Every structure is written in C-alpha cells, then in structure tokens.
Amino acid sequence: MKRIVAILLTLVMLAASLSFLTACGDNSKTLYVLNWGDYIDPDLIKQFEQQTGYKINYTTLTSNEEMLIKLRSPDCIYDLCFPSDYVIEKLIAEDMLAEINKDNIPNLKNIDERFIEISNQFDPGNKYSVPYMWGTVGIVYNKEMVDEPVDSWNALWDEKYAGQVLMYNSMRDSIGITLIKLGYDINTRNADQVAEARDELIAQKNIRKGFFDDAIKDDMIGNQGALAVVYSGDAMLCIDEEEGNPNLEYVVPKEGSNVWFDNIIIPKTSSKQAMAEEFINFLCDAEVAKQNTEYIGYSTPNKAALELMDESWTENPVYNPPQDVLDRCTIFHDLGDFLSVFEEAWNKVYFEN
Amino acid sequence: MKRNVLAYPYIAVWLPIFVVVPMLFIAYYAFFDNGQFTLEFVKSLREPMYWNVILRSAWLAVRATLICILIGFPVAYMLSKMKKSAATLLSIFYILPMWMNALLRTYAWKVLLADGGIVSVILEFFGIHGVSLLYTEGAVLLGTVYNFLPFMIMPIYTTLMKLDKSYIEAASDLGANGFQTFIKVVLPLAKPGIVSGITMVLVPSMSTFAISKLLGGANHALLGDLIEQKFLLSSTGYGMGSILSLILLVLVLISTAIMRRVEKDNGEAEGGMLW
Numbered sequence: 001m002k003r004i005v006a007i008l009l010t011l012v013m014l015a016a017s018l019s020f021l022t023a024c025g026d027n028s029k030t031l032y033v034l035n036w037g038d039y040i041d042p043d044l045i046k047q048f049e050q051q052t053g054y055k056i057n058y059t060t061l062t063s064n065e066e067m068l069i070k071l072r073s074p075d076c077i078y079d080l081c082f083p084s085d086y087v088i089e090k091l092i093a094e095d096m097l098a099e100i101n102k103d104n105i106p107n108l109k110n111i112d113e114r115f116i117e118i119s120n121q122f123d124p125g126n127k128y129s130v131p132y133m134w135g136t137v138g139i140v141y142n143k144e145m146v147d148e149p150v151d152s153w154n155a156l157w158d159e160k161y162a163g164q165v166l167m168y169n170s171m172r173d174s175i176g177i178t179l180i181k182l183g184y185d186i187n188t189r190n191a192d193q194v195a196e197a198r199d200e201l202i203a204q205k206n207i208r209k210g211f212f213d214d215a216i217k218d219d220m221i222g223n224q225g226a227l228a229v230v231y232s233g234d235a236m237l238c239i240d241e242e243e244g245n246p247n248l249e250y251v252v253p254k255e256g257s258n259v260w261f262d263n264i265i266i267p268k269t270s271s272k273q274a275m276a277e278e279f280i281n282f283l284c285d286a287e288v289a290k291q292n293t294e295y296i297g298y299s300t301p302n303k304a305a306l307e308l309m310d311e312s313w314t315e316n317p318v319y320n321p322p323q324d325v326l327d328r329c330t331i332f333h334d335l336g337d338f339l340s341v342f343e344e345a346w347n348k349v350y351f352e353n
Numbered sequence: 354m355k356r357n358v359l360a361y362p363y364i365a366v367w368l369p370i371f372v373v374v375p376m377l378f379i380a381y382y383a384f385f386d387n388g389q390f391t392l393e394f395v396k397s398l399r400e401p402m403y404w405n406v407i408l409r410s411a412w413l414a415v416r417a418t419l420i421c422i423l424i425g426f427p428v429a430y431m432l433s434k435m436k437k438s439a440a441t442l443l444s445i446f447y448i449l450p451m452w453m454n455a456l457l458r459t460y461a462w463k464v465l466l467a468d469g470g471i472v473s474v475i476l477e478f479f480g481i482h483g484v485s486l487l488y489t490e491g492a493v494l495l496g497t498v499y500n501f502l503p504f505m506i507m508p509i510y511t512t513l514m515k516l517d518k519s520y521i522e523a524a525s526d527l528g529a530n531g532f533q534t535f536i537k538v539v540l541p542l543a544k545p546g547i548v549s550g551i552t553m554v555l556v557p558s559m560s561t562f563a564i565s566k567l568l569g570g571a572n573h574a575l576l577g578d579l580i581e582q583k584f585l586l587s588s589t590g591y592g593m594g595s596i597l598s599l600i601l602l603v604l605v606l607i608s609t610a611i612m613r614r615v616e617k618d619n620g621e622a623e624g625g626m627l628w
Contacts, residue, residue: 065586163485169571171586210488210570224468224487343587350582351574352402 030055031275034070034081036262037062037214039133041295048282054275062213063170071096071267079270080279085261086172088129089122089334097128098266104277105130107284115301119261121331129263130280131301133293135232136259136321136329137173138252142245145226153181153253155227157200162207164226166219169211171346172332173258174201177229180255187333191341198345202352211350221245231260233298235318240297250318252325259329261301379602382595394592398600403579407600410576413490414559417497418505421554422547424498425505429546430539432506433513444510447503459496459567466492466568488570496564504553512546513539545616552612556605576601 037060045056059078061067064087071081071091083091091097102108108130115131123129141150145164156165156177167174176186178197188194209225220228220238223245230238235250237243264283266276282288286304293300293309299319300306306314313319335342383394397403428447432440450458465471466486473486486492520542524534562577571578576597583594 063586069585205572208572209485210572212570215567222467222469347582348402350571351406351579 028272029053030057031080031272031279032057032059032078033279034059034061034067034078036060036082039082039262039296039298041292043295044283044288044292047288048279051282052278054279056279065171076267076269078267079272079276081265081267082132082262083265084332085119085122085263086332086334088263088265091265092123092128093334093336096268098268098270098273099127100130100266100280101273101277104274105281105284107281107286110284110286110289110302110304112301112303112306115261118259118331119263122261122333123263129265130284132262132264132283133233133296133298134259134261134301135299136252136325137168137177137229137231137257138235138250139227140220140230140235140238140248140250141227142220142223142225142247143249144223144247150227150249150251151254153177153255156229157181157204157207159207161226163209165204165208166216166225166228167204167208167211168216168229168231169213171342173229174211174349175342175346176258176332180253180257183255186258186330187335189335189338194341194345198348201349220248223247231298232318232321233296236297236316239318252321252329254328256328256330259326259331261331262298379595379598382591383599386592391592394596397593398596403597406574406576406579407604409573410559411604413494413497413573413575414555417494417501417558418551418555420494420498421502421505422550425502425550426509426543426547429506429509429513432510433516440510444507447506451503455500456563456567458500459564462492462496462499463487463567466495487568488572490569490573492568493565493573493575496568497558497561500561500564501554501558504557505550508549508553509543509546512543516542548612548616552609555608559604559608560601 031054033056035058039060040058045058048054049056061070064084067081067083068087068090070076071078071083072094088097111131115134116126119126119129119131139150139153139155141155146155146161155161156167172186175194175197178200179186179188179193182193182196182200184190184193184197212219214234216228216230217234217237219225220230221244230250232250232252235248238245238248239250264280266273266280270276283292284302286302286308289300289302289305290308293302293305294313297319299321306320317325384390384392386393432443435443467473468485468487470487473484476482476484516539520538521534524538529537560577562575562581565571565573565575565578574582580594580597580601583590583597587593
C-alpha cells in the first residue's frame with residue numbers, strides 16, 4: 001500500500017513539473033502587456049489571440065509612477081506598455097524604448113495627423129510611440145448638489161461644498177490643476193510656485209473628502225460627492241445614460257487644463273518586437289479601435305475609427321471636445337530632477353494633515 | 354519529539370528565503386544608495402512629517418487594540434460560559450468572515466457607511482441627520498477594529514476555556530462575590546490570552562494600509578500607506594521606504610518585547626498563545 005502511494009506521489013510530482021516545463025516552452029509565443037485597469041476591451045485580446053495564435057499575458061496597475069518603476073526594473077519582462085506623455089518623454093531620455101518599425105504598422109495611417117503632431121511634443125519624430133487614447137482632465141459635478149454652472153477650478157476650493165469635493169489620487173494631476181488655478185504653468189520648474197500650490201492643497205483639506213483612485217467614478221455616480229476631478233474618459237461613464245448618473249455634468253474649466261496622451265511603447269528589453277508591433281497594428285485597425293474606444297469610453301486618436309462611429313459619440317463634447325477646449329489645455333512634460341520637488345510637496349499634502 | 358523533523362524544511366528553506374533575506378535587503382536599501390554607504394535616509398527622518406505619520410499610526414493602533422479588548426473580552430467570556438456546542442457555533446460566526454479577503458470586507462464597509470447607506474439611514478431614523486461617516490478617522494478605526502477583532506476574541510476564549518473551574522468554586526467558597534471573583538481570579542488567569550490578543554491586534558493594525566485608503570479617503574494616511582507610496586510611486590523611494598520599514602519593525606519588536614515581559618511577570622504562561 002505504502003509503495004503504491006509513494007509511486008503515485010512521484011508520478012503526480014513528475015506530471016506537475018512536466019507541465020511546468022511545457023508552460024515555459026510556450027513562452028516565445030507570449031506577449032507580456034502592462035496596462036491600466038479597464039483600459040482595453042477583453043474580447044479584443046481574445047480576438048487577437050485567435051487570429052495569431054499568440055498568448056497575451058496581461059497585467060494592470062493604477063499609476064504612471066508605478067509603471068515607470070516596473071519598466072525600470074532590471075528583469076522587466078514586458079513587451080508592450082501604455083504610459084502617458086510625460087513618462088514616455090522620460091523613458092526616451094533614459095534610452096529605455098525600442099524604436100518602432102513603422103513598416104510593420106500599416107494601420108498607422110488611421111491615426112489623426114493632429115495627434116501625431118501633439119505626440120511629437122514628447123516623442124520627437126514619433127519614433128518610439130503610437131497614440132492609443134487621449135483625453136482631458138476636468139470637473140464632474142452633480143447638478144442636484146451644485147446649483148450654479150461650474151466653469152472654474154476655484155469651485156473645488158469653495159467653502160459651500162465643504163466635505164463634498166473628491167480629488168484624484170495622482171501627484172501630477174492634483175498639483176497640476178492647483179498650479180493652473182494659481183495661474184502658473186503645469187510644467188513649472190519654480191520651487192516657490194510648487195510650494196504655493198502645496199499650501200493651496202493643504203488649505204483645501206476641510207473642503208475635500210479625500211484623494212481617490214478609480215473609486216471616484218462609483219462615488220460620483222452614487223451621489224457621494226458634489227464635485228470631482230475626473231479624466232474625460234471616466235467622465236463618459238459618469239454621465240452615461242444607462243450606467244451613469246443623469247445629474248452629472250463634465251466641464252473643462254476656463255483657466256485651462258491638462259490634455260494627456262497614453263501611447264503604446266515597446267521597452268528596449270523586449271525580445272519580441274515584431275510580435276508587439278503586430279499587436280499595435282491590430283489595435284490601430286479602424287474596427288478594432290472603434291470597438292475598443294466604445295468599450296472603455298476614452299477618446300481614440302484613430303480618425304478612421306471615428307468616421308465609423310455614430311453621432312452620440314462624435315458630437316459628444318466630452319468624448320470629442322471642440323478645438324477651443326484643446327487649445328486651452330497643455331500636455332505634461334517630464335520634469336527631470338525637479339520631480340523630487342513635486343514629490344516632496346505631494347508627500348506633505350498627503351501625509352501631513 | 355520526532356515531529357520536529359517536519360519543521361526542518363521550514364527552518365532551513367522558508368525562514369531564510371522569505372524572512373531573513375528580505376530583511377537584509379531592507380537593511381541594505383536603508384543604508385546604501387547605488388552601492389555607497391549613506392546616512393542620507395536616516396537624516397531625512399528629521400522631517401517632522403514622518404514622525405507625525407508614525408505617531409498617528411501608533412495612536413490609531415492603540416485605540417483599535419483597546420476597543421478590541423473592550424468588545425472582545427466580554428464576547429469571549431460569554432462564549433466560555435456557554436454550552437460547548439453553542440459556543441463552537443457562535444465562534445464559527447466570528448471566524449467565518451475571515452475566510453473572505455480582508456479587502457472585500459473593507460469594501461463592504463464602504464457601502465454600509467456611504468451617504469445614504471444603511472448606517473446613515475438608521476441614524477436618520479433616530480433623528481441624527483447629515484453626518485458623514487465614510488472617509489473619516491472614525492471609519493478607519495472601525496475598519497481596523499472590525500478586521501482584527503477575531504484575533505482578540507479567539508486567544509482570550511481559548512484561555513478562558515482552559516481555566517480550571519475549581520478556582521472559581523474555591524473563590525466563592527471563600528466568600529467572594531461574582532464581581533470579586535471576576536476581578537481577582539478570572540481576569541488574572543485570562544491575562545495570557547489578553548496579552549496574546551493584544552500582540553495579534555496591535556502589531557498588524559500598526560502596519561495596516563489599505564483600510565485607511567478605502568475608508569479614510571487618504572485623509573488619514575498611515576505609516577503603511579507612507580511606505581507603500583515610497584516604494585511604489587517615488588523615484589527615490591526604496592531608501593526612505595526601507596528606513597521607515599525598519600522603524601515599523603522596531604516598533605513591532607518593542608511592543609512584542611513589552612508583551613513578553615508582561616506575560617513573564619504573570620508567572621507560568623500557559624495556553625492562550627496561538628503562536
């Protein structure tokens with residue numbers, strides 16, 4: 001009896017280690033993708049896997065800073081990543097990105113020339129990145145709780161809404177909008193201006209409910225706050241007729257705001273560049289891009305996809321903001337070493353209260 | 354004694370790989386920057402912000418522990434007085450939620466405490482209007498107590514169960530009333546259970562981090578959040594995160610040492626300890 005058990009156990013272990021070996025063997029067909037949560041239609045991943053026979057290993061996270069740390073790690077395994085503009089600028093400066101072979105991405109012609117041009121500001125020559133999604137930062141407010149039209153960042157500091165203001169848990173965005181409110185550049189390298197913004201955020205303490213991650217969407221839809229800082233794509237969900245809350249309204253304040261781009265990049269450490277480019281090309285396909293943008297609600301830079309979409313999307317100023325909104329928005333730039341001044345200010349705001 | 358053999362893989366493999374080596378890494382990152390010895394991170398601790406966060410976390414942990422004792426002891430006492438079968442059933446109810454992930458349980462509190470949620474509806478029924486419950490320090494405290502209460506109840510309960518009933522009989526034979534018996538006999542005998550309960554609540558609640566984010570809206574960020582933020586988000590965070598982790602470790606060691614001492618003073622420490 002004992003011997004039988006022993007043999008059985010050995011067999012089980014052997015089988016387990018064999019399956020482990022085969023799992024490793026398949027690695028060459030696996031693409032490792034690092035992306036934000038809720039940022040791709042999962043059906044598209046399946047579709048791509050079926051078309052190509054590749055496997056996609058998909059990891060999500062919640063902040064650009066985290067993405068940067070993951071990509072910097074010496075044993076970075078990722079083949080594709082979707083960081084924002086200023087992070088791409090930093091990654092290029094640190095020589096961490098692979099130059100994209102545009103011959104492998106014929107669908108690149110679908111991307112709107114306007115956005116290629118803006119991308120040019122952080123990726124000179126558009127050598128390392130392909131636009132994926134873009135959007136603005138603004139205020140979502142509940143018309144039941146706020147009886148005047150909101151058009152300024154000052155509303156987030158208004159005593160009337162004490163305890164009802166939800167801020168976004170992101171250093172660049174929170175300090176950025178405060179800088180704009182004070183009339184400064186969001187990419188300032190002036191320590192006094194950052195200190196002023198820090199004090200302004202500390203003074204906001206009793207007015208804001210707190211700093212939140214993705215929970216902000218649910219809280220606004222569930223009437224848990226009057227005003228919130230929200231990305232335009234999340235705002236689409238908030239104001240959605242079916243899933244959202246009809247009392248919510250999105251506005252990009254008159255003082256200006258941040259316009260951001262999340263582009264697709266391939267880390268230099270990736271050994272599967274051609275495969276990764278195949279996936280980029282797939283995502284740039286008009287039909288695929290349409291399905292993707294309609295699923296996640298963020299604006300697509302894909303002109304061909306936009307042409308396929310109906311008016312409820314293209315005429316929606318949140319999804320497809322008019323040029324004058326874009327004109328008053330600026331993109332974030334990499335701050336280089338000055339970032340530590342921002343980090344210190346943010347730490348003070350976040351922990352010293 | 355042959356059973357000790359089973360502990361060898363743990364001592365020889367698990368302990369070094371998952372405890373000792375990570376500790377060494379933390380110590381390394383705290384004192385070395387790019388391979389160079391540095392006291393830069395230690396010096397950064399002059400910044401009062403860090404100490405505010407540490408004090409806030411310690412104070413929250415102490416309060417959570419006290420509340421856990423105040424709730425946990427009576428519960429454990431009642432359980433120990435019950436019939437064995439009833440007590441077992443009830444204690445399952447205390448343990449059952451722990452089979453679920455702590456984050457999910459905390460999310461559940463978010464729904465309960467939200468404006469217009471069940472708790473505020475009940476409060477409104479009693480005429481209390483317009484109190485925000487979620488994203489307050491009270492919510493963080495509540496979440497901490499809720500998450501760690503079973504760790505207080507169980508060790509006290511096991512100690513009380515093992516308590517020799519003849520001591521209580523002897524006390525009443527000698528003329529002590531119920532209250533005197535409780536204070537002079539039951540409580541001292543339950544001390545090992547209370548002490549181990551304190552250790553099991555105080556230490557994890559000092560280092561908790563997700564609770565303050567979910568229920569406190571980051572307005573009441575704790576040491577755990579600070580360490581997380583340093584490691585995850587800061588460009589130079591490994592050093593600072595490590596030195597703060599070391600401070601947390603020291604705090605934990607100090608509280609464990611105090612608990613050990615209290616327990617030794619109590620004479621023979623038997624039962625009650627779960628680990």
